Amino acid sequence: MKQIETDICIIGGGSGGLSLAAGAVQMGARVVLFEGGQMGGDCLNSGCVPSKALLAAAKAAYLANGNAAMGITNTPPNIDFAAVKAHVADVIAQIEPHDSIARFEALGVTVIPEMAHFTGPRAVASATHQVRAKYIVIASGSQPMLPPIPGLDQTDFHSNETIVADPEKPDHLLIIGGGPIGVEMAQAHARLGCDVTLVEAFRVMGRDDPALVEILKQNLIKAGITLIEGVGVTSLSQTIKSGRRTITASLADGKQMTASHLLIAVGRKPSLDRLQLAAAKIRHDAKGIVTDRRLRTSNRHAYAIGDVAGRQQFTHIAGYHAGIVIRNILFKIPAKLDDRAVPWVTYCDPELAHVGLGLDDATARFGSDQVICLETPLSGNDRAIADRRTEGIVKVITHKNGRILGASILAPAAGEMILAWSHAIATKAKIGSMANLIAPYPTYGDSSKRAAGSFFTAKLFSPATRRFVRFLLKF
Structure with a gap:
């Protein structure tokens, strides 16, 4: 087991962790970064970047149809769904070097490609390393939340982490969850030639302005998407016949519907399971790690940033958090969050x-x-x-x-x-x-x-x- 003493130890190589690591090491701090999954985290590999690449392809397909009101008509485009997904993978590959282990090691960061957990208030360990740090920053991100729907564990389904890479075109995509991920994926797949049904137990885009959302919903319906609001899914089942999958969803109003593919998009939860926070006396709740406005945890040697900090789950917020922590740790400035303009x-x-x-x-x-x-x-x-x-x-x-x-x-x-x-x-x-x-x-x-x-x-x-x-x- 290799022993390391450092100034800052970061758990998680997503957008927040990488922003902090790059900034701190270039300002003179010794930095150790643990990432047991993919560098770049959800944003690069399964979230912001691939979803926007998929939406761009969908928009290209939509525009290829022309616009009769402008005097432009065209036959429907020929969509190679596997090639679309190859485009998504290529976009990730072009951005990936910026978030790579090689780049961060060149900056001076010690990158350990392993999962890490706390062993004490200022100590972290992985399979091969033990690190003692003046400060530890938790940037472990979030993961898809799975609803307690009977039958889900016996049904093939996608989350945002898997759907962007699947080259198989859905005949009929059922989306459970009408938040940003569900709406973006619904429109993208509809424009790429899939039948799409979106089911939201409450209100589609519930945190946004209702009047604007109503206009958006009409656009989605015009695109051929079936929207079902105010009705939850009570059970799921799956059958496979002659190699074809059929997913059946029972709704709370007694109706049933079938689809070939299922996307679960009901939200995300903080990734806490592997951290062993009790060893560091770090408090947390269902939203994530509890912090003050300076992003300090109940352990004053530890901070939490990004999705795991229980606030807004956006890439730009993780980057903002990194700046707050840099000012607190490196410059001893008691910088605090200002969320008036998020x-x-x-x-x-x-x-x-x-x-x-x-x-x-x-x-x-x-x-x-x-x-x-x-x-x-x-x-x-x-x-x-x-x-x-x-x-x-x-x-x-x-x-x-x-x-x-x-x-x-x-x-x-x-x-x-x-x-x-x-x-x-x-x-x-x-x-x-x-x-x-x-x-x-x-x-x-x-x-x-x-x-x-x-x-x-x-x-x-x-x-x-x-x-x-x-x-x-x-x-």
């Missing part, structure tokens, strides 16, 4: 993006008389009209004093548009700063400027303003 995007088409407070949360916090909701539909945006993509809205929530509290956007480029609102909220900007921007014409971003400008419409075009202007024009 954006998220569902990369369907159109995209659905959000940052800050929604209307209900803002009203609950400040009172209905203190909150203003501004809306600008894309039907009034010249770029959207030219692209024939007017099925979206920019919705902005402000305090009546003009401070920007939140924004939700449904648009083809919502993921790009939300950055401006993230910056505005993070810098505590007021709505006038957005209204006074010069937006290039024609862009979808002009809808953000128009939404901001609508804050002043009632006052600018009021009778009092007209009287004042008429008075000034006398001079």
Whole structure:
């Protein structure tokens, strides 16, 4: 058993762990990184990167059909599903060197490709190594959550970790779970020629703005996806006849449906099982490891970042967490989380993006008389009209004093548009700063400027303003 003394020991080589390792080692710290699975974690290998590559292929197939409203018609594209999955694998392969063991060893990180667990408050061990560190950072990520549906253990199914690599085209894909993963995979597979049914026991995209989600749902239905909301799956079974799989799902309303393939997309849970947290006196709950705003655990020598820290499960949050920990450990700056401006995007088409407070949360916090909701539909945006993509809205929530509290956007480029609102909220900007921007014409971003400008419409075009202007024009 090899013994190592180090400054920082990181458990997990996903986006958070790698960001921390690269930053810390280049600033002079000794860093040991354990990763028993794939470097890059879920984001590179089965999450963000492959799902976006699959969505890009699906969009290419969709656009290949042409657009009759523009005078462009075409025969349906010939889709080679196995080649699509090869494209996904190639995208991963192109990005993989950036997250590789070789790169991090070249930076000076000691990478141990093994699973690790705690053996004491400041000690970690794997199959061949024992590491004692001044600080230990848990970045073990998350894994797919499996619902307690009778028969699931006897049924072949995919999670996001397996579906992106399967070259077999589903005849009929049943998706259980209507969150971002379920919606993205539903649209991608429908555009690639699969029949798709999505079942959500509660509400599709339940954490996003209901009005924007309703428009998105109509787009999904128009694409041929069958949406079933408010009804859970009570049991699953599978039969195989002449080499063909048939999966039968019984629903809570008494109906049954069949499919050839099943995707479970009901959420993710923190990866804690192998860590032996009790040995380090680290508290955790169902959401993940319990931390303070500095991401310190109940063991003051240990931090937790990314999905395992029980907060928002996004790659960009893991990277943000890494920066918080670097400032705390290396520079002794008591940096704390600020989650007022955490954006998220569902990369369907159109995209659905959000940052800050929604209307209900803002009203609950400040009172209905203190909150203003501004809306600008894309039907009034010249770029959207030219692209024939007017099925979206920019919705902005402000305090009546003009401070920007939140924004939700449904648009083809919502993921790009939300950055401006993230910056505005993070810098505590007021709505006038957005209204006074010069937006290039024609862009979808002009809808953000128009939404901001609508804050002043009632006052600018009021009778009092007209009287004042008429008075000034006398001079």
